[in-house]
Amino acid sequence: MKKILLIFILLFSLAAKAQRDSEHWFAPMMARLNDGNKQALFLSTDSTIPFPVSIYSNNTLIGTITISKGNPQSFDVPWDDIITGTQSEVFKATGRGLYVKGEKPFFCTFRFSTKNHGEILTSKGKAGIGKKFYAAYGPLGVLGTNYNFTCGVLATEDNTTVTVSNYGSSVQFSNGMTGTTNPTMTFTLNKGQSYIMEGSGSITANQTGFIGAKIESTKPITVTNGNFNGQITNSMNGGDILMDQSIPVERLGTEYILVKGIGLISQNVEGAIVVATENNTQVFLNDATIPVATLNEGQFYKVTSSSYINSGFSGHYNMRISTNKKIYVYQLMAGTTIMSDITSGANYIPPLNCFLPKKIDEIGMINILPYYTTITPLVKLNIITEAGATVLVNGTALSATQGPYPVSGNPNWVTYSVSNVTGNITVESTKAVTAGIAAGDGNVGYGGYFAGFSSIPIIAKKNGNCIPGMILEVDDSYASYQWSFNGNPISGAIANTYTPTKPGNYTVTVSMGGTCAPVTTPVFEVVVPPLPPSLLVDQEICIDATTTLDAGAGYESYEWNTGATTQTISNVGPGNYWVILGYNGCFSRQEAAVKVAPNPIIKKIDLENKKATVIVEGGKPPYMYSTDNTSWQNSNVFNDLPNGQKRFYVKDAFNCEPVSVEVTIINIINAITPNGDNINDVISYRDLGYKKDLSFSVYDRYGNNVFKGTAFNNYTWDGRFSNKKVLTGTYWYTLSWKEPNLQNTAITYTGWILLKNRE
Known part of the structure; x- marks a missing residue:
């Protein structure tokens, strides 16, 4: 088993605040290795004002740390909170996974290692959650029980149903299922729960059979996919953990630029995996006009090292990948030129986009990986920016030998390389920019992208699932916003958030200013889930009576202002009551008033020839009448009344204490x-x-x-x-x-x- 030397490529998008976000999620994984493991979260921010960040696993707070600009922090994470090596812990709902939340936006990575391997998951923030994904991992060049593919799903809301399909019929999962016996998988998760799918690398069909598997959910999820452990060459060189967080389909693009890592072209370790999301997807390399491949949904193509173009500087190679339809691109890279040590990493690459930032601030402790012993990696920074830009790294202008270098097939973009970068990184450009690094120390390396994943604006739920209470949002750094409902602009809705008032289709058009044309988000459909009928209604009772309030059956939770958590509450006296009803992730407040029933009023008594007619109003008919408060009659007429004092009693349908009037029957x-x-x-x-x-x-x-x-x-x-x-x-x-x-x-x-x- 070769020790690791991964690659670290990072693409940032400050404007879209993709990975620089206030919330981050990490789905778990299944390890085929467990030897001297170390794992930690690394957090950094551009905020000069310190703020706390809370870390949760299985909906339970496991720690809080404070960060600020120039003061990044790491937090050690227990192995079992996000990784398992036990077969009985996969293919079932568990509490593994991480949720990280701060008061302000920040970068967050999960960095982990075993004795001989390591990797980084770079959170994409809200850009990393969605409802449709396609799985990817490094194709296994050799067979072995210490290799695998693994794919973890983490739910961000309750009652999330996930369906997995489109994998090979001959795939054999580690729980005994096959693609033939189980062509689809369906499971349901609540918020904070996760599910891991995994297959052994000892089976030929598993070398590529799960690449392109379609993962769809009813509510937003995050997906972690790759190999733990993988081997992308057909020799014993190139083995390592190849893992990254995926991106939902709507975040994908059609044009990508890759800058080669440290491996030699002749070693054929570096390249890319392209996964199609639609049929008839044509793949073009560099300036070619003839596709190198045409893919259908879920199919993949492996780009080899020979497709890199030497841009005129020894060791500086770049490549352009473009398509006619949206694709995933995972870059395969190496961090050394020593073939006996060379290992690989697979990292998702964001697409080029007009909405990329001009400043990346800041990525902390870029050269640190939690490892069982101290390492001192060399770090090479690769920068991609628009042509004609001036670029600064940590405030220093780049030299002519560091770039710019042209990109074959796209004259609007150029690339740079900067060696020996350490510590905290800030990249500035006068035009749109992305950046990445390759890092390694002998046998040890690491890699992962940091940002650039939400450059395509997408509407997300900031909070709430119901109307009222739901808030929609897009990233908060565009120049202007205009929300629309069912295609029609909403007057005054020009902020990055909007509170919908009714179900329907919502979009928002955003602009960056300058030459970047405004774009409109995909439709976000607000669907109000049907709620069970509530039985809660106002009631009227007698002043000295009590009653029972019933909120109705079928809800998942009840929270009364009395403290009760049951469907009904009994022995309720007059007063105002409310209950919060939970159902399918929605919470609605229902109110009911218990009032004292109004008494009927004896308005008039007509007397004629010893006959009395009692006239009543108010209260709740029908009324009952009496002259002794014992014998009652439906009729309001009394005959043959003797002279003298006579009291008439009346009560209504509430059967409360009767009202009465005393009358003198005169001669x-x-x-x-x-x-x-x-x-x-x-x-x-x-x-x-x-x-x-x-x-x-x-x-x-x-x-x-x-x-x-x-x-x-x-x-x-x-x-x-x-x-x-x-x-x-x-x-x-x-x-x-x-x-x-x-x-x-x-x-x-x-x-x-x-x-x-x-x-």
Whole structure:
């Protein structure tokens, strides 16, 4: 087993803040090697103000460190938090993987090694999460049980379903499945959970059979793929860990520039792996007009060292790869010219793009790899920038011998090389720039890209899965923004974030200014997942009663303001309540008020011939009526009432404590004979004068008012109108007042009076 000498190529995109991001994810891997392992996160930033970064595994905080410009930090990570060498830990959901979050953007790499091998995963930040990927690894040149392919998936949201397909039918996975018996794999992960797929390098079909496997998910994931361990030559030279974080398909491009590492062209270790994502993908090298290969979806092509062009400086070679459709490009590189030590690395390369930055600030501790013993690698910095630019490295202008060198097939770009670079790196250019390094120390080397992966603007969810609460975002360093909904510009939506108010298709058009034309992101569809029906409604109860609130079945979580976490809460009294319902990654707040039921009101009681009619309003019908609070009836009419005090009770459908009114049932005089004998000469209600709003009126058969009782006439009628006797006959009367209760219940007596006047 050869010791390692990897390559470190880094491509930056400060403008798009790809790997310089506030959040980073690392999916796990399966190791065929476990000997003197060391692994750590390396973090750096351009912020002069220190800020903390939190590190999680399996949704649990495992550490916090503080970084600032000029003060990068490393954090040792336990092996089992991201790597396993145990067969029983693959092909199942586990908690392996890392999530790293800071208050400000920062660069983050995961650097790891065994005694004889090592590699770097460079996080692509939010640019590294998506829903569609194609797997890649170094084709195995020889067979051996210490070689493999490995592909890890880490979920960033709950209830993420992942489907893997498009691998060779003869592929044999290490759990016994084959491409024939299982042409697809499907598994579901929650946030922070991961799943590793792996196959042994001792099987011929596994040498290339999983390259181009399609990985699709219902929610954003991150993917780590490669070999742990790999051997890309057909000899025992070139073996190493070949591993990098993948990029979702929408981040890919069609043009790439590679600068050769330290290996010799004649050794044929350096080159590239091109993976197609669509049928009829034509691959062109340098300035060729005839494709070197035409690939269908998932197929790959290996570019050899001979395709590099000597750009006029000994040891400086570059190459252009272009296609008519989006592709993955993984550069295969070497870090030494000594064939007996030479080993390889595979690193994803970002595409050229108008949105690349002019400054890369800063990558920390570029020449350090956590290793079982001290190493001092030599570092070669390779720079790619637009033609005519002035380039500075750590503030120093580059010499003529360091570049620029032309790129065959694209006169708009040039390349540079700078030897013996160490420490923290800042690259500045007056035009768009990317950069990379190759590093090694004898048998030991390392490599990985740092940035440039989100130069194609993509909409992502900043937080939330539901409306309201969801926030969409694109990178925050473009010159201008304009959001659109279903193809129509949204008035005032000109920031890098937008809060959608309804489901539909959202895009944002961004510009960099200058000659760089504005571009519009791919459509981001906001889909509101259907929620189970909520049963939570306002309720009314009696003042001394309690009730039960039910939020409805089917939700994954319940969080009441009472502290309860159940579907229902019981013995609830009057008050305001809310519950946060969780479902499919969405959280919605439902509210309910428990109010005291309003009492019915006895508005009026009509009395006639010992009959009472109780008139009620308010409350909740139907009403029940009683005169003793024991026997109840549906009818509001009571007959044959005796004279004297009588209380009427009413309750409504809530069956609360009844309301009541007490009424005096009086003896009504039905006839008067005003003849001066002091017997039935008058009809008088002066004894009711204390009643509120007392009214006593008499009408003839034609409705004419012949008497109006007042305090001045003592509510007494003597059969006269305007001091004259009226005719003998039958007259209609009304007698009314309001009882002194809260409702001012109106009491009304009506009936007929027989008047006999004698001349």
